[in-house]
Amino acid sequence: MSGFVVDYGPDVESAIDRLVDQIEQAPEVNAPYAPRWLAAALLDEDPGLAGPLSALEGGSDLITTRDRLLHELRDTLGDSADTAIAAARFQVANTIARAATNESTHHSRDRTDRIDAVLTNRYLGIPIFLALMWAVFKITTDIAGAFLDWIDEAVSGPIAHFGASLVSLVGLGGTWVESLVVDGIIPGVGAVLVFVPILMALYLALAFLEDTGYMARAAFVMDRVMRGVGLQGKAFLPMLVGFGCTVPAVYATRTLEDERDRVLTSLLVPFMSCGARLPVYVLISAVFFPDYAGLVVFGMYLLGILVALAIGLVLKRTLLPVTSHAPTIMEMPPYRMPTPRTIWFHTWTRVTAFIGGAGSIIFGTMIVVWFLMSIPVGGSGSFADTDVDDSAFAAVSGVVAPAFEPAGFGTWEAAASLLTGFVAKEVVVGTMAQVYSVDDEGASGADPSIGDSAREIGTGFAGAVVGALRATPGIIGIDLTDGEAADEPSSLMSSIRLSFEESSGGYGAAAALAFLVFVLLYTPCMAAVAAIRQETGARWMWLSIFGQTAIAWAFAVVIFQGAKVIGL
């Protein structure tokens, strides 16, 4: 490229000439550097030059001259010299590129562009996104649903027997320790295990979409939706994180420069359905809507988005007028064919991370719940040997329960599950496993041997795998279970159904739907509340808590009463 020179324009070129003159008069500086290159690099404020130049005779004077020239150029150009230099270089590079490449090839749309034209289309993008999300939740519920019964039966049967035998073996049978293990710890661990197939199925489906490159397009589509409520483009990032977990999503609002954007996004993020709510949806759907579980779960996620948009529009027009609509450039990755290895890696890493993180809080909360359920406040029971309806937990929850009567689930059990759900949504299913207690025949019958227990667990697992495999074609409408009787619901599921049917006057499904909506819309967890306080202050935190709870209650009541009217 001998003789090739970029023209930086008269003002910058004049400054370069003045620097070149000075460089040529300083032999120590002139020797190691080409004068024009050095002059341009100085005006470009190359950070690596100041140090070496200062050590050379005449170098410091050169930097002083450079600083003066930069000041003059800023006045002349109305901007810094390095921008002008970059602009000139890009102009030349672009001219060369245009001359060296075939124009028709340059403008032809490759495969990625053609697919993007459909997937990110202004009108098709959102329906396609919703359809894919529906497929994700269909896969999640159909595959995970088969394992729910197995885990429940294994935990309440063989594992509970094994725990009780172990406690008896060390001479603590019949004491409160046995109750703690059998009624507290084992159901708590079981509640953690319930997460595994659900999350694995969800992450498997998401990893597939992610590895194809679609999730980046989903972000593009979401960005448009966020702008619909006046949020700036970058707000889509915390909203997306909110589908995983609300807490980091609230902290992610720090990336937004405008305070109103930060506050508004922090208030809307909790409406995005986090991963911890998913097991509640799956369990309740399996009880009341087994044939439409995927649709119900999908509906919950969609409702969360719609409520967030509606609340966003209201806040935008009242408390938080947001005006920023800055355009955003997004660099889309190319589409790829996913490999089973990477999909499995992503799935397994996420499941283990989630279970590891959620396990401790579930375990701890289950012990606290057991403790509260072991304290008698009525009846004739004693500590760890009392009817759950006479426990301190039932008494406390019973105070709150009447508030939920208009929503159809005004029982202390439902209220108790929602109260612990305020601590963390991960513990709702575990709490339900404890408070909807039933006397399992298996638990009180003769102790099976370890071999029998292992066989029972193994047979149940094989049955669950077969069930999941047979359910999979149902995602594309092929029903391999057609004509077969549905599995016998587990004791927990039967107990939940019975309780909801009784509390709602026979409208169990309507009450269940209202319960799910309440779980979706009320405060996600204590950690999220703390995050909102930290990021927005106490005033917005209280608005978030009371506002969300009020919205959740109102939606639950309207849905229950409405569903009753249509006879659900």
Added chain:
Amino acid sequence: MTSVLDTLLTELRTVRGPIRSADLAERIGVSESALSGMIGVLVAKGRLSPAADPGAGEAVACSGGACGSACVGLDQCAFIANVPASYTLIVDSAVSVPGPVGP
């Protein structure tokens, strides 16, 4: 003469909402890789604001063990790990980028 950086900013101001870098590159008649370099310059100059890098965001979001128990970390979050790099126009960046007097 209007520089290509100026053209980029002018074109971007006409956009309502997000735009794919491929589409913007086509609009201003440059390759995507060239556009990527231009974006780098404009970010350095404070004209464009990059969205949080998921890896860097994790350090903010999960500092001090503040993450929710259900959080797998932003780098593992399926909803964000593959989020595209995005750059928002700083609304006040109305200063014209000077263009060279070229051939």
